[in-house]
Amino acid sequence: xxxxxxxxxxxxxxxYTSEALARVKLVALxxxxxxxxxxxxxxxxxxxxxxxxxxxKGVNKVDFSWRGVNIDPTSIQVRALTHPKDVIILNTSxxxxxxxxxxxxxxxxxxxxxxxxxxxxxxxxxDIVYKAVAEPDERSLTLRNYLRLRNDSGEDLTEAExxxxxGAAFKKTIAHEEVLEMLSERIEGVAIRKILTWDAATLPWDxxxxxxxxxxxxxxxxxxxxxxxxxxxxxxxxKVRIFIKTKxxxxxxGEQAGEGVTFTGEDWATLTPVDREMKLYIGQSRxxxxxxxxxxxxxxxIRRNNGNNVVLHDTDEIYKIEIENFKKTPVDLxxxxxxPGYWRMAENSHTQQFRRKDAFTxxxxxxxxxxxxxxxxxxxxxxxxxxxxxxxxxxxx
Amino acid sequence: xxxxxxxxxxxxxxxxxxAHARINVVTLPGRDTVQLTVYNSAxxxxxxxxxxxxxxxxxxxxxxxxxNTLIDPTSVEFRALTHxxxxxxxxxxxxxxxxxxxxxxxxxxxxxxxxxxIRYFTSGISWSADYVLEAQRTEKLAAVAGYVRINNNSGEDxxxxxxxxxxxxxxxxxxxxxxxxMGRPGQLPVPPQASAMPAEAKLELAKSVRLxxxxxxxxxxxxxxxxxxxxxxxxxxxARDTIPNGWSKRLPSLSTNDVPLTSYYKYEKERWGDAVVRxxxxxxxxxxxxxxxxxxxxxxxxxRFVTDDLLYSxxxxxxxxxxxxxxxxxxELGHDSEVLVKPILVNWTKTDLQFDQHGDVKGWTxxxxxxxxxxxxxxxxxxxxxxxxxxxxxxxxxxxxxxNVDATKIKFVLPLKPREKQKFTYxxxxxxxxxxxx
Numbered sequence: 001x002x003x004x005x006x007x008x009x010x011x012x013x014x015x016y017t018s019e020a021l022a023r024v025k026l027v028a029l030x031x032x033x034x035x036x037x038x039x040x041x042x043x044x045x046x047x048x049x050x051x052x053x054x055x056x057k058g059v060n061k062v063d064f065s066w067r068g069v070n071i072d073p074t075s076i077q078v079r080a081l082t083h084p085k086d087v088i089i090l091n092t093s094x095x096x097x098x099x100x101x102x103x104x105x106x107x108x109x110x111x112x113x114x115x116x117x118x119x120x121x122x123x124x125x126x127d128i129v130y131k132a133v134a135e136p137d138e139r140s141l142t143l144r145n146y147l148r149l150r151n152d153s154g155e156d157l158t159e160a161e162x163x164x165x166x167g168a169a170f171k172k173t174i175a176h177e178e179v180l181e182m183l184s185e186r187i188e189g190v191a192i193r194k195i196l197t198w199d200a201a202t203l204p205w206d207x208x209x210x211x212x213x214x215x216x217x218x219x220x221x222x223x224x225x226x227x228x229x230x231x232x233x234x235x236x237x238x239k240v241r242i243f244i245k246t247k248x249x250x251x252x253x254g255e256q257a258g259e260g261v262t263f264t265g266e267d268w269a270t271l272t273p274v275d276r277e278m279k280l281y282i283g284q285s286r287x288x289x290x291x292x293x294x295x296x297x298x299x300x301x302i303r304r305n306n307g308n309n310v311v312l313h314d315t316d317e318i319y320k321i322e323i324e325n326f327k328k329t330p331v332d333l334x335x336x337x338x339x340p341g342y343w344r345m346a347e348n349s350h351t352q353q354f355r356r357k358d359a360f361t362x363x364x365x366x367x368x369x370x371x372x373x374x375x376x377x378x379x380x381x382x383x384x385x386x387x388x389x390x391x392x393x394x395x396x397x
Numbered sequence: 398x399x400x401x402x403x404x405x406x407x408x409x410x411x412x413x414x415x416a417h418a419r420i421n422v423v424t425l426p427g428r429d430t431v432q433l434t435v436y437n438s439a440x441x442x443x444x445x446x447x448x449x450x451x452x453x454x455x456x457x458x459x460x461x462x463x464x465n466t467l468i469d470p471t472s473v474e475f476r477a478l479t480h481x482x483x484x485x486x487x488x489x490x491x492x493x494x495x496x497x498x499x500x501x502x503x504x505x506x507x508x509x510x511x512x513x514x515i516r517y518f519t520s521g522i523s524w525s526a527d528y529v530l531e532a533q534r535t536e537k538l539a540a541v542a543g544y545v546r547i548n549n550n551s552g553e554d555x556x557x558x559x560x561x562x563x564x565x566x567x568x569x570x571x572x573x574x575x576x577x578x579m580g581r582p583g584q585l586p587v588p589p590q591a592s593a594m595p596a597e598a599k600l601e602l603a604k605s606v607r608l609x610x611x612x613x614x615x616x617x618x619x620x621x622x623x624x625x626x627x628x629x630x631x632x633x634x635x636a637r638d639t640i641p642n643g644w645s646k647r648l649p650s651l652s653t654n655d656v657p658l659t660s661y662y663k664y665e666k667e668r669w670g671d672a673v674v675r676x677x678x679x680x681x682x683x684x685x686x687x688x689x690x691x692x693x694x695x696x697x698x699x700x701r702f703v704t705d706d707l708l709y710s711x712x713x714x715x716x717x718x719x720x721x722x723x724x725x726x727x728x729e730l731g732h733d734s735e736v737l738v739k740p741i742l743v744n745w746t747k748t749d750l751q752f753d754q755h756g757d758v759k760g761w762t763x764x765x766x767x768x769x770x771x772x773x774x775x776x777x778x779x780x781x782x783x784x785x786x787x788x789x790x791x792x793x794x795x796x797x798x799x800x801n802v803d804a805t806k807i808k809f810v811l812p813l814k815p816r817e818k819q820k821f822t823y824x825x826x827x828x829x830x831x832x833x834x835x
Contacts, residue, residue: 038710040703043731046711075698075714077529079707089649090636096643118700118709163703165710234735234774273735273774274816305756312750312758342746359745359765388747390758397742 030054033114035157037124040165042236045124045153050116055087055107064117065100069154075120078103082114123153126164128238129181130269133261134220136245138194141220143230145185151178166233191228193221198290199336205292215284216333218265222278235272242266242282287326288333288368295320296383315386316346323366323380324373335364339384341393347383360395426450429512432559434631435524435547437693438566441573442522442551444468447478447514452505456487461515462498466552469576472518475501483507496580520574521551524562526650526695530677530728532658532712534702536777539658539679543651543692545621545632549640556639564693564719565629621650623690630691653686660777661727664738665784673781675733677712682723692720697728736813737772738783743822751831760831768822773813783809787825790833795823 034050053062080087086108093102127148134141147164151174163169164184174180196216207214225231243261250257265282272278296318303312325331338361348354353364368378426448434443461473477484483506490500524547531540545562622633632650640646659678677699682688699712713730720726744766751760773779786806799809811819828834
């Protein structure tokens with residue numbers, strides 16, 4: 001038998017047999033006047049449906065039952081919309097071993113009433129899928145936001161108003177076991193920043209000793225604000241596939257070259273509220289080479305205990321980072337350095353580009369000019385002194 | 398299905414025969430009234446029913462049986478409500494080889510109809526509270542509706558019953574369900590040496606309930622009358638109702654609008670990691686249009702109106718603890734990524750080193766500079782409560798306002814406007830080893 005939600009208005013006769021309760025129902029079945037599916041809460045799908053029921057003056061019984069539909073029975077509630085002051089929900093009865101309930105509704109007159117029932121429905125899920133096409137200069141992209149609805153709830157939802165928590169609701173019909181994907185938003189000219197991130201804690205310092213070319217992680221940063229043509233709502237988590245515009249080869253010599261796209265990578269977007277950044281890791285760059293070396297590593301102010309063991313010292317450390325950009329375009333690169341414990345910067349070649357992130361981490365935000373390899377390479381040096389080192393200094397917090 | 402049968406012997410015929418072979422001629426008086434007093438802290442319901450029996454002068458024998466129910470045989474009591482001075486219970490017999498049956502031997506000086514009350518405990522009936530909270534779009538006001546749901550799995554249909562619900566925690570030395578399963582009074586367990594509550598507490602409670610019954614004036618349909626009773630609170634459902642075995646019934650118990658609401662967010666790394674946890678806060682007091690009664694513990698479904706025609710968005714589900722009058726209610730609604738609290742340790746130093754006679758470090762002092770970023774990406778006003786825990790000999794200096802929660806915990810409470818970002822800093826000095834002075 002088909003899965004269904006049924007409303008029954010009329011008299012519900014309750015008959016008792018010797019061991020089990022049987023209910024004989026004489027019912028009218030009101031049609032759905034409206035269905036609204038709210039998907040704003042990522043952990044729960046709320047359905048609100050409206051039906052026109054005819055009430056007699058006095059106490060009426062309204063039966064609501066469902067079969068094969070994943071309704072959370074503790075979430076069901078009903079509201080009278082037409083005459084909220086004159087139509088009162090007196091109580092709710094729950095028969096044993098049935099997916100059903102019966103409302104006793106008092107009505108001040110014989111009248112038609114629009115009622116709205118709300119319940120949480122499981123098995124109706126939504127995914128967000130983003131597709132982004134970056135301009136060739138990688139400074140902006142067109143973002144398309146797709147909503148993918150999966151209905152495994154057991155119920156066919158016809159002409160349902162779907163509300164995803166932002167923007168206008170839209171009407172869709174989604175049958176049980178149907179997957180429906182639709183474009184919910186298309187935004188052109190979304191500003192992005194493309195950055196490479198070289199982290200001293202995770203990447204090899206000297207590429208010469210590596211068998212393969214070291215790839216430096218490449219990310220797009222999207223800020224969810226109005227300056228980036230976003231900032232209207234929280235960006236929900238989902239998979240982002242990123243393409244870049246390319247010129248197609250002309251089909252024949254002398255013909256106009258068409259426009260195409262090439263897939264450059266994908267990542268999971270995390271939930272990004274307004275005014276916060278989304279960082280999408282899309283691949284690696286192998287056209288930028290970073291070589292970091294420690295050119296000085298001295299212990300100073302050494303203090304020993306009576307057993308001649310070192311119990312405390314300072315350090316004098318110099319680091320040199322050589323960066324080559326083999327690309328024909330400038331590149332933004334972030335160098336991430338980690339220094340545990342108590343330290344002071346003694347000398348720094350790039351104070352303008354220096355950013356202290358926290359007590360044990362700092363970064364250089366560099367823009368590498370195009371074609372700066374070999375003699376033209378960028379060289380960053382810094383000299384730090386670690387103080388009162390005992391060997392148990394914190395590296396994180 | 399009705400399973401309780403009080404049977405009045407028309408004559409004391411054949412009673413002297415072996416009990417398992419008794420042939421009885423009985424009348425079956427119907428119940429006139431039934432009242433259920435249901436507890437939520439224990440599987441216990443006090444059932445009080447009245448019936449009219451016709452006694453003859455002299456000895457009357459009344460059999461009461463309760464097959465397939467969950468009645469505690471040690472709790473069954475009988476008393477005459479009319480002609481009470483003329484009707485005496487001589488003794489109660491639990492016949493051999495018969496379970497779920499007792500027999501009262503009653504001497505009556507009066508011949509005719511007598512209204513009697515039969516009272517007993519049963520298990521299998523429970524009740525729970527639940528609430529629906531509807532927040533306005535700004536989340537500054539809310540409508541709060543409370544409900545009580547009664548579940549009858551006692552094996553007995555209680556028709557046209559008055560239902561009373563007790564909010565409170567009572568002590569029992571035996572589970573009613575276990576006593577019911579025995580079918581007849583069994584051997585009493587040895588009482589513990591130091592009982593948390595005397596056994597007669599149960600009787601005392603029943604007595605106070607009885608006292609209250611006399612004063613409870615119950616009128617009006619779908620009304621729940623609430624009264625204070627010792628350390629308990631008694632809800633009486635106004636309308637009489639039938640709750641057949643296996644059925645549940647949910648009734649409205651309170652409803653109020655325009656309850657002032659605060660969207661309150663808490664951050665405490667030690668409890669929730671990096672997540673910020675969202676709460677709805679309101680007070681169970683008169684100023685908040687509540688405060689007429691304590692709120693029993695129960696589940697809350699919280700919604701927010703999102704359109705002019707009052708469509709809902711589902712905010713979350715939570716459970717509330719028992720809330721006394723004037724107490725603050727906090728509904729935990731889960732993590733909310735739209736409010737960010739990000740503590741950053743921006744500087745760390747270790748200084749003031751002291752050495753012992755062996756030349757080893759014996760004392761040092763850690764100074765930390767913390768910057769806390771708080772960001773509200775929501776479109777509503779929020780309050781953010783940031784808690785920080787410290788240990789050892791710590792001192793704090795900051796320009797930000799804070800409150801000491803206890804010796805090792807402080808809290809900063811910041812109101813934030815929609816889309817507002819704030820930062821505050823503090824310096825924490827921790828003296829370690831021999832540098833510590835406390």
